[in-house]
Amino acid sequence: MTFLSLPFLCFFPVTALGYFLLPRKARNLWLLLASWFFYLCAKPVYLTLLLFVILTSYGAGMALGRKKRRWVLALCLLTDVVLLFLFKYVNFALSMVGEVLHGMGMVWNVPVLDIVLPVGISFYLFQAMGYVIDVWRGKAEAQRNFLLHALFLSFFPQVVSGPIGRAGELTPQFRQPHPFDWDKFREGLVRFLWGAFKKMVLADRLAVLVNTIFAAPETFGAVQVMGAAVAFSLQIYCDFSSYTDMALGMAHSMGFTLRENFDTPYFSRSIAEFWRRWHMSLSSWFRDYLYIPLGGSRRGTARKYLNVLIVFAVSGLWHGAAMTFVVWGLLNGLYQVMGAVTAPLRDGGYRLLHIREDGPFRHGVQVLVTFLLATVAWVFFKASSLSNALAVLGGMLHGPLWVRQSMGLDRWELLAAAAGLLLLLLVDLLSKRYNLWKTYLQQPRLVRWCILWVLLFGCLIFGSYGAGYDAQDFMYGFSF
Amino acid sequence: MKRLNKGKECFFALLFLLLTAVMINFVSDVLRPAQTMYGATWSSFRAEPEDSLDVIYLGSSFAYCDFNPSVVYDVSGLTGYVMAGSEQPLSITYWYLEEIFRTQSPSAVVLEGTSLYFKEYQNYTQQNVSQMPFSVNKLGAIFTASEENLRTGLLFDLSLYHSRWKEVGKSDLKKAIRPVEANHYKGFTPIDQVLDGVGETPFVHDRTVSEEDYASNLEWLGKILALCRAHGAQPIVTFNPSYTRCTPEAYARNKADILALDAGTLVYDWSDGFEEMGLIPTEHLYDGGHLNKDGAAIFSAWLGRFLTDEVGLVPRTQTEENAAAWAKSAAWWRAENQK
Numbered sequence: 001m002t003f004l005s006l007p008f009l010c011f012f013p014v015t016a017l018g019y020f021l022l023p024r025k026a027r028n029l030w031l032l033l034a035s036w037f038f039y040l041c042a043k044p045v046y047l048t049l050l051l052f053v054i055l056t057s058y059g060a061g062m063a064l065g066r067k068k069r070r071w072v073l074a075l076c077l078l079t080d081v082v083l084l085f086l087f088k089y090v091n092f093a094l095s096m097v098g099e100v101l102h103g104m105g106m107v108w109n110v111p112v113l114d115i116v117l118p119v120g121i122s123f124y125l126f127q128a129m130g131y132v133i134d135v136w137r138g139k140a141e142a143q144r145n146f147l148l149h150a151l152f153l154s155f156f157p158q159v160v161s162g163p164i165g166r167a168g169e170l171t172p173q174f175r176q177p178h179p180f181d182w183d184k185f186r187e188g189l190v191r192f193l194w195g196a197f198k199k200m201v202l203a204d205r206l207a208v209l210v211n212t213i214f215a216a217p218e219t220f221g222a223v224q225v226m227g228a229a230v231a232f233s234l235q236i237y238c239d240f241s242s243y244t245d246m247a248l249g250m251a252h253s254m255g256f257t258l259r260e261n262f263d264t265p266y267f268s269r270s271i272a273e274f275w276r277r278w279h280m281s282l283s284s285w286f287r288d289y290l291y292i293p294l295g296g297s298r299r300g301t302a303r304k305y306l307n308v309l310i311v312f313a314v315s316g317l318w319h320g321a322a323m324t325f326v327v328w329g330l331l332n333g334l335y336q337v338m339g340a341v342t343a344p345l346r347d348g349g350y351r352l353l354h355i356r357e358d359g360p361f362r363h364g365v366q367v368l369v370t371f372l373l374a375t376v377a378w379v380f381f382k383a384s385s386l387s388n389a390l391a392v393l394g395g396m397l398h399g400p401l402w403v404r405q406s407m408g409l410d411r412w413e414l415l416a417a418a419a420g421l422l423l424l425l426l427v428d429l430l431s432k433r434y435n436l437w438k439t440y441l442q443q444p445r446l447v448r449w450c451i452l453w454v455l456l457f458g459c460l461i462f463g464s465y466g467a468g469y470d471a472q473d474f475m476y477g478f479s480f
Numbered sequence: 481m482k483r484l485n486k487g488k489e490c491f492f493a494l495l496f497l498l499l500t501a502v503m504i505n506f507v508s509d510v511l512r513p514a515q516t517m518y519g520a521t522w523s524s525f526r527a528e529p530e531d532s533l534d535v536i537y538l539g540s541s542f543a544y545c546d547f548n549p550s551v552v553y554d555v556s557g558l559t560g561y562v563m564a565g566s567e568q569p570l571s572i573t574y575w576y577l578e579e580i581f582r583t584q585s586p587s588a589v590v591l592e593g594t595s596l597y598f599k600e601y602q603n604y605t606q607q608n609v610s611q612m613p614f615s616v617n618k619l620g621a622i623f624t625a626s627e628e629n630l631r632t633g634l635l636f637d638l639s640l641y642h643s644r645w646k647e648v649g650k651s652d653l654k655k656a657i658r659p660v661e662a663n664h665y666k667g668f669t670p671i672d673q674v675l676d677g678v679g680e681t682p683f684v685h686d687r688t689v690s691e692e693d694y695a696s697n698l699e700w701l702g703k704i705l706a707l708c709r710a711h712g713a714q715p716i717v718t719f720n721p722s723y724t725r726c727t728p729e730a731y732a733r734n735k736a737d738i739l740a741l742d743a744g745t746l747v748y749d750w751s752d753g754f755e756e757m758g759l760i761p762t763e764h765l766y767d768g769g770h771l772n773k774d775g776a777a778i779f780s781a782w783l784g785r786f787l788t789d790e791v792g793l794v795p796r797t798q799t800e801e802n803a804a805a806w807a808k809s810a811a812w813w814r815a816e817n818q819k
Binding site: 445462 | 489492496499500503504507511632633638639640642643645646
């Protein structure tokens with residue numbers, strides 16, 4: 001049951017209606033049962049794993065709340081890491097061992113274990129680990145109320161794909177009354193619709209072109225391969241930010257505020273800034289629970305760079321159990337290290353050319369370079385293997401500029417994608433100046449209706465759904 | 481929110497939902513492909529004046545390729561319409577007939593019986609059901625006669641056709657705005673061709689159908705016959721002239737089974753009736769199974785005479801306007817069939 005499936009479009013109104021109609025005491029129980037039902041629909045067998053994580057983190061939180069015992073923290077974190085390893089990385093680790101043994105001249109038939117990744121495991125385990133560490137650090141209270149703790153880890157808008165919440169922010173919200181608020185409801189609804197538009201009209205349309213070219217980059221021209229790489233940068237942004245918009249929109253319509261995950265990341269002027277504006281809930285998690293414990297920038301420049309590389313290698317691995325993700329993560333870390341190392345050089349160059357630091361030219365160049373660097377890194381994220389990634393990157397540099405063959409989208413589809421991307425650009429630019437959702441409410445009724453109709457009919461007419469469409473799962477949805 | 485605003489906001493929210501529903505319906509009408517041939521021609525059928533049709537022809541492609549109602553009218557004065565669908569199972573035909581009886585009161589219903597050999601679901605459910613006007617009967621067709629994986633799409637058929645936005649033209653907008661006018665085809669699909677090697681030797685081989693599907697088809701046929709009786713229409717089941725046909729024994733079994741459902745049903749096996757009707761297989765068949773345009777003209781003229789002379793159907797009185805429209809249609813086909 002994804003956010004854009006018919007069952008979910010029935011599930012959500014029923015859940016929201018029940019939430020507002022039930023007496024206050026029963027509301028959290030209703031939300032928890034609804035969230036578990038939502039999770040059950042994804043893969044029933046793995047609800048037990050979610051329950052186990054809820055129980056262990058609840059128990060650890062209670063124990064740490066009474067007395068700060070290091071072994072309790074270590075045991076709980078170890079359990080979570082082992083679970084993540086078992087379900088997500090064991091096959092990858094076995095294949096690595098096989099490679100190493102092969103390199104040493106030994107033969108070992110690497111077994112491939114039939115393990116299905118539990119939906120959302122990377123998200124809720126990180127959320128649980130964050131909670132236990134926060135209790136240890138005294139930043140969050142140990143949650144005595146099991147219902148609230150279970151809801152914190154199971155809340156349906158975020159259980160599958162985040163944003164990765166913090167106990168101190170989310171749990172208190174379950175204690176507050178959330179009477180039906182017409183303004184919040186409408187803000188949430190329009191945000192959900194905007195997310196649906198980005199997913200159905202843009203992400204899934206671009207996916208056709210990207211998949212076609214990435215499947216056989218050698219058969220396309222350099223411009224087409226570059227176009228596919230750029231298209232993937234836009235696709236993954238539309239895809240993941242759409243999920244966030246829908247999750248936040250739904251939660252907001254019920255009165256809850258979840259963490260923002262995106263802040264127009266492609267307007268960033270450096271890769272370091274990009275990572276402060278992309279998947280912010282994960283970036284801040286790594287900052288707070290890995291980078292800072294590793295020493296952050298407190299132990300000298302060399303150690304700081306090493307820490308950045310470690311964090312991004314782990315971040316890459318978090319995104320997927322394959323070398324392509326590790327390379328993608330390391331590349332992003334390397335960009336930041338190189339960015340920091342070459343910053344004085346670049347500043348000097350700009351000064352020499354009399355280019356103002358905050359001038360539009362320098363700003364534009366930095367945004368463009370950041371986008372291109374991110375795009376090159378995304379090639380590794382998208383590619384099926386390292387050789388596929390190298391073939392894509394090679395395809396940008398060699399061969400003909402253009403090969404006349406189908407890229408999966410006809411000119412009308414490309415036109416629809418271009419129009420949608422222009423709208424996305426406009427909305428992202430506006431979001432830098434206004435609070436979009438509040439501004440929406442301030443518009444005259446007819447303008448509000450027209451906005452809703454544009455988004456709704458955009459999805460219904462130009463969206464990728466229904467017969468003849470291979471609807472794509474959310475990229476960060478069911479494989480994390 | 482103030483009490484006063486609550487009512488106002490509720491009113492505008494409902495108005496918004498209503499307008500949105502109207503717009504979705506309009507967009508669906510624009511994007512749904514116009515079906516003017518190959519069965520399921522519901523929009524032009526609905527343009528026929530109420531209670532003006534003497535005969536309704538039902539079935540599959542064997543009905544819409546073989547029955548030309550304008551030619552039948554030309555020789556007999558019997559008005560009619562083919563409301564068949566490609567490979568249409570009897571379950572969908574039943575719901576078609578229910579819907580037809582909402583606006584028409586035919587004296588006879590002619591059903592081409594090859595559908596007795598169809599599987600529960602054939603290949604054109606989407607086309608046959610999506611063209612039905614929205615009604616309880618369409619819901620019936622969706623939930624009892626359509627594949628489960630098609631049901632959501634059929635309920636909300638914009639999801640089936642929205643990708644047509646690339647090919648939408650003025651005619652699509654026009655059909656959504658202006659009411660469809662009755663046309664000369666009356667549900668008939670002319671095929672002006674004879675495929676190579678057709679009509680040399682008949683292919684006589686019993687069609688394969690599982691006992692389960694056959695029993696289910698008989699059940700739906702029973703409902704169709706009962707529905708005809710309930711509306712005072714004479715049910716007639718035919719097996720049209722064809723060079724891809726079952727053995728006489730198989731048709732005899734079909735006849736016995738049909739009569740067991742309703743002894744008053746008229747059942748005719750015309751599958752080998754070429755000579756009697758003046759049909760020349762090498763000239764009047766399109767493929768082994770279906771008649772071509774010329775074959776349909778000959779067969780329909782023969783059928784018109786048969787329905788009045790043998791079955792005893794009597795044309796109903798038409799309004800002057802409708803009689804003129806049918807006369808025009810008959811004249812148009814006379815000219816077409818001479819080309």
